[in-house]
Amino acid sequence: MQQKVTAQIGANQISIETGKIARLADGAVVVTCGDTMVLASAAAAVGKFPGGYFKREGRPAEKETLTSRMIDRPLRPLFPTGYFYDTQIISILLSADGQNDPDILAINGASAALCVSDIPFAGPIGAVRVGRVKGEFVANPTHSDRAESDLDLVYVGTENDVIMIEGSAGELPEAEFIKALEFAHGNAREMVRIQKELAAMVGKLKLSYSK
Numbered sequence: 001m002q003q004k005v006t007a008q009i010g011a012n013q014i015s016i017e018t019g020k021i022a023r024l025a026d027g028a029v030v031v032t033c034g035d036t037m038v039l040a041s042a043a044a045a046v047g048k049f050p051g052g053y054f055k056r057e058g059r060p061a062e063k064e065t066l067t068s069r070m071i072d073r074p075l076r077p078l079f080p081t082g083y084f085y086d087t088q089i090i091s092i093l094l095s096a097d098g099q100n101d102p103d104i105l106a107i108n109g110a111s112a113a114l115c116v117s118d119i120p121f122a123g124p125i126g127a128v129r130v131g132r133v134k135g136e137f138v139a140n141p142t143h144s145d146r147a148e149s150d151l152d153l154v155y156v157g158t159e160n161d162v163i164m165i166e167g168s169a170g171e172l173p174e175a176e177f178i179k180a181l182e183f184a185h186g187n188a189r190e191m192v193r194i195q196k197e198l199a200a201m202v203g204k205l206k207l208s209y210s211k
Helices: 062-078 102-115 143-148 174-202
Strands: 003-009 012-018 027-033 036-044 087-095 126-133 136-139 151-157 162-169
Touching (some): 003 174, 012 174, 036 102, 062 087, 062 151, 102 151, 126 143, 151 174
Antiparallel strands (some): 003 012, 012 027, 027 036, 036 087, 126 136, 126 151
């Protein structure tokens, strides 16, 4: 059964859909913004990636490596203490419109995939990029917006707490940076809200595990 939720973040709508693709994974979602789409799946199972040779696609580019790290950092602390089961979270870019960056979609997608799965996880988390164009904060700015922005902030948080921030700015005053964090958190909470809504629709119970 397919379920879908949407949220208005900045100028664009973000949708998260499950139940259509990768149904054999413990949890899988497709996150869409504009014409950029990311598939994120989560699976806890025995297995490994074989090594010793180069895959056909070659090594991941720097952008992919940094995106993977941004996915891992906020998620890792939210697995319960004593949980050591091999868990794979994979994000695949299905389409790109050249304006909406897939990295924020991948972070939200990884969280949503865990939320709709039976894998123990103290999420969801919400991710948003904040820019500032002509003195106004912009949520999830497009590449065109970012070219004019004096702030590039990636914010990831739970409903009430900040988990990760990173970015750069052109000598942004401290007071403005605090406002940027508050602006970011409001949008991140909206992403948390729709993920909770989606998880409730799916209604999958979390697995118990032995420490």
